Amino acid sequence: xxxxxxxxxxxxxxxxxxxxxxxxxxxxxxxxxxxxxxxxxxxxxxxxxxxxxxxxxxxxxxxxxxxxxxxxxxxxxxxxxxxxxxxxxxxxxxxxxxxxxxxxxxxxxxxxxxxxxxxxxxxxxxxxxxxxxxxxxxxxxxxxxxxxxxxxxxxxxxxxxxxxxxxxxxxxxxxxxxxxxxxxxxxxxxxxxxxxxxxxxxxxxxxxxxxxxxxxxxxxxxxxxxxxxxxxxxxxxxxxxxxxxxxxxxxxxxxxxxxxxxxxxxxxxxxxxxxxxxxxxxxxxxxxxxxxxxxxxxxxxxxxxxxxxxxxxx
Numbered sequence: 001x002x003x004x005x006x007x008x009x010x011x012x013x014x015x016x017x018x019x020x021x022x023x024x025x026x027x028x029x030x031x032x033x034x035x036x037x038x039x040x041x042x043x044x045x046x047x048x049x050x051x052x053x054x055x056x057x058x059x060x061x062x063x064x065x066x067x068x069x070x071x072x073x074x075x076x077x078x079x080x081x082x083x084x085x086x087x088x089x090x091x092x093x094x095x096x097x098x099x100x101x102x103x104x105x106x107x108x109x110x111x112x113x114x115x116x117x118x119x120x121x122x123x124x125x126x127x128x129x130x131x132x133x134x135x136x137x138x139x140x141x142x143x144x145x146x147x148x149x150x151x152x153x154x155x156x157x158x159x160x161x162x163x164x165x166x167x168x169x170x171x172x173x174x175x176x177x178x179x180x181x182x183x184x185x186x187x188x189x190x191x192x193x194x195x196x197x198x199x200x201x202x203x204x205x206x207x208x209x210x211x212x213x214x215x216x217x218x219x220x221x222x223x224x225x226x227x228x229x230x231x232x233x234x235x236x237x238x239x240x241x242x243x244x245x246x247x248x249x250x251x252x253x254x255x256x257x258x259x260x261x262x263x264x265x266x267x268x269x270x271x272x273x274x275x276x277x278x279x280x281x282x283x284x285x286x287x288x289x290x291x292x293x294x295x296x297x298x299x300x301x302x303x304x305x306x307x308x309x310x311x312x313x314x
Contacts, residue, residue, distance in 0.1 A: 002100050004028075004035035005093040015063045023059040026052030027066070031085055038097040041088030042079055057083065199226050203255075205235050209243050215254045222256055229262045237268050 010016055016024060029051045030043045043066070048057050060066040066083040067076055076084055088094050095103075197203075203216055218226070230238060242258050252258070 002035045002038070002095055004031040006031075007093070015065055018063045019059055019065060023052070023056040023063075023065075026056045027060050027085075030083075031088075034085060034088070035094060038100055040097055041076075041085040041094070043083040043085065045082040048083060199223060199230065202226065202230055202235050202238060205239050206242055206255075209239050211242060211246055211251055213251060217254070218256055222259060225259055225263065226255075229259075229265065233262075233265045233267050237265055238262050241265060 007013075019027065026048065030048055033039075033047055033051075034041055034043060057066070061068055061083070064073075065086055067073055067079070067086060068083060069079050069081065071078070071084075073086065075090075076086055076088075078084070089096065199216075206214070238258075241261055245258065245261060246252075
């Protein structure tokens, strides 16, 4: 951005003193206009009229701060119209159009060079990071980016990385069990192995005890807690606790509700673990509507008995 510069001692210059503040306001605004639009000191008459009055412009001409066409100042160019600022380039205070355009072009080239340099550095860092991931095996796209098998060798003469080990399963490499399926939620394929279900024996025992509809979608840490309790106190005692709680509180929505109670159990040396099966039917409380009907029926029966008693006494 170019600047319209003035000498720091100009405030007391005889021309400034003679022009007065009003005319100097016009001179300053028009000088800034010329610097912004690169007119090199030329002030169009319309701009002078927009920013000041004709008497102010005449005063600037009279004191020698501006020149009109036909002036006799040997240091300033002749304007075709309008005005020219006296000594606009004196001492290199203000820049020519060529100087400003060259400065802008140089700044743009330096900025572009800086951006290209930063882009090259960023690309180099990303390439180094990608090579590091590939080298240490942490690149998630390594399998996807692996070169394709050749038709002449795929499936012949040896095992590929999609072929199971000798004597092992030959299922596709991506057919891994889902963690959500392993704890009782989700849908698993019928042929999916169940070896990862470390508490399956406890789940089957609780289901055999008549407790249904419990979600076993537990976190890995919760499964480990349950497994430790099972190994410490045994499945019968855990089933007895679950049945007792279900009989008293109702069947919980999630098996995690039993974990804290299970962890409070101590090994029992007796042969009878207690209640080991939830009753098939539990006493249900009547609904509010049924309770109202029962109450009305009781009142009607009492009135009927009183009427019969009164008729027999007569």
